[in-house]
């Protein structure tokens with residue numbers, strides 16, 4: 001099973017890249033997580049946010065393979081504890097399909113992406129800035145791996 005994170009937005013501040021890399025580099029080869037960025041949509045004029053979100057949605061959907069299990073990061077999704085995430089990740093492995101996690105841009109994920117997703121996962125009831133979501137997601141995936149493998153990181 002391969003896990004990918006597809007995130008809207010490029011050229012993040014260095015603390016975001018460092019934070020994400022810090023956790024993803026610790027993962028072993030059999031739980032590798034690849035990170036891919038997609039361009040922000042154009043934001044100019046009235047209704048620009050809605051249009052940009054649609055554009056971003058098309059870009060994300062074009063990068064998803066037909067057989068991948070899609071999970072949308074969505075504030076209105078289901079809250080998972082770290083233990084639940086570890087159980088989910090174990091199920092993903094048993095299922096055998098590759099997994100792709102989607103992070104939206106400043107205006108969120110397009111409806112088409114939410115509809116394509118099999119699961120919607122909320123990290124918190126708080127709306128978080130998308131750069132911070134990347135770091136939290138990377139850390140939680142590392143924590144899930146540590147739970148599955150009995151590594152002392154999780155306590």
Ligand SMILES: C[S@@+](CC[C@H](N)C(=O)[O-])C[C@H]1O[C@@H](n2cnc3c(N)ncnc32)[C@H](O)[C@@H]1O
Pocket residue numbers: 072073074075076102103104105106107108109121122123124125126127128129130133
């Ligand atoms: C700034 S937020 C977008 C806010 C937008 N109003 C919305 O409702 O999606 C950017 C992206 O970060 C992710 N995100 C933000 N807060 C989140 C949370 N608490 N749980 C899961 N994902 C979150 C989502 O993927 C969202 O599309």
